[in-house]
Amino acid sequence: MKSTRALSRANRENTVRSVLTRLFRENRMAAVSFAVIILFILAAIFAPLLTPYSWEEMELIHRLNPPSAAHLFGTDEAGRDIFTRMLYGSRVSLLVGILPSMVSLAIGSLLGVTAGYYGGWLDAVIMRLADIVLAFPSMLLAMVLMYMLGGGLFNVFLTLSLVNWASAARIIRAETLQLKEREFVESARAIGVKSPKIIFRHILPNCVPTIIVLFTLNIPDSILTESSLSFLGLGVQPPAASWGLMVNAGRQFFYTSPWLCLFPGMAVMIIVLAFHFLGDGLRDILDPRRRKQ
């Protein structure tokens, strides 16, 4: 028992620290992106300390002011400070990126590992369901789910979690099929370890690098989908601040006051780019098939 566990552990050579060190040493873009993400997260947490304004209080005398020293990114149609609203909006965007990615990765990994390990009808049912979910253009599936559930932040979480699990399930299943044939799994089975224990002790831990990469690359997708849903008015509802919603609200003033849309739109762009680079960098380090290159 002890030896099989050691074998399966030897197969996982990456510790958090070694991965981060290599990431910073080998991939400058990923390192910069990591710093940008931390900065955004800190800004989201400490939003009230970073601005003298309130995100919802309207000051109609100051409506549609261009960017200035007092209002860094200008003010919107109700006289609210754009920078402040963006700080609070980053809470929505970051949460919407991270939480649903966690849930969909958890669902996808569990279903994928089950399908791959047990095979048979269970495999067939799970994978056909994944095929069906993947057949939908993702935006339209998200729209139907938002229709079903209604708007609001929590329902956006739920929708994004239900849209993105299928591709993860496919990839983890393929990984499980390979791991199932490895010696440490076979020897564990030979000494009578029960299947659920093999899955949680030996197979899932070895999928962790893949799961981390999928998770990081899932985040920008979720952020983009949320901003698109909110842009269509189907996602987070006003007066809450979300970057997509801010662009949507600013659209009618876009020609005269472009800053209403440009700054939140660019914020989406920067955070998406950062997660993208980080995911790519992590994949180069964690994916053994890519490591040779």
Place this chain on the structure above:
Amino acid sequence: MKQIVQRLLQAVLVLFGVALLLFIMVRVIPGNPVAMMMGDHADPAAIERISHELGLDRPIHEQFFIYLRNVLRLDFGTSITLGRPVADLMTAAFPNTLKLAVCAAVFAWVTGIFCGIISAAYSNSFIDHLFMGISLLGLSMPVFLIAMVLQYVFAYHLHILPISGTDSWKSFILPAIALGWNCAGSVARLMRSSLLEVMEEDYIDTAYAKGRSHAGVLIFHALRNAFLPVVTMMAVQFSALISGAVITETVFSINGIGRLAAAAINGRDIPLLQGTVLFSTLAAVLGNLLADWLYLLLDPRITEAI
């Protein structure tokens, strides 16, 4: 041949599943959808009448079979909010979406493949870094932001192109660029890395040894194999284009399927929602099949293996 038939059967099964899942999602909402649509002050008799007309008072499995039968006859019911048959509305909207999607795909693939090849041919040069930098913008910019910026610069500021609508072919230029932008970025990056990878193969050295020039090797020997992953990606991109069309059509006020779908959700219009989503998914599945078929055509290794 056998493989194509197999894929086709698979696609039919998936589409059946899509219809079932869509039906479940739309009908699972608690409460009578008609009552929800008509608001609090609606006449109960009217609600009952419309529910009966839509067949919502029948047992749920019966409803599904009626719905399936109608879909197979291309009868998607009548839109509640617009009062016209959904099939008619979609026939009017489809050409616009098709034009938009085709223009966007052509723009994305032509510029993406071109920039990718140039970047690979002159890898690590200034032009490579420039193209790859631009492609990053393509990957990360939300569709609505590109669409609005293009509209602002070329239509509002420079007055070169129409701001919205579908009046002439010129109206499709900006929406097609906006929609194809993301796709062009990923195609360019994949084309570049795939070409660079193929250039490492032994048979490329052979081609050089035979005295081919750099450009000759690139075009006549490397390109065909380098295309394979790009074609696979095109299938995925097709579905993404349909997703992006919802946003693009909204920003540019184009009367297309995506905009109908958005309108259906805002009006809680079940027949219109089912029709547009089913139709878009059908288009995505067909696009996938087409890419599969193209892949088989391009890679004789797969066909021979069967």
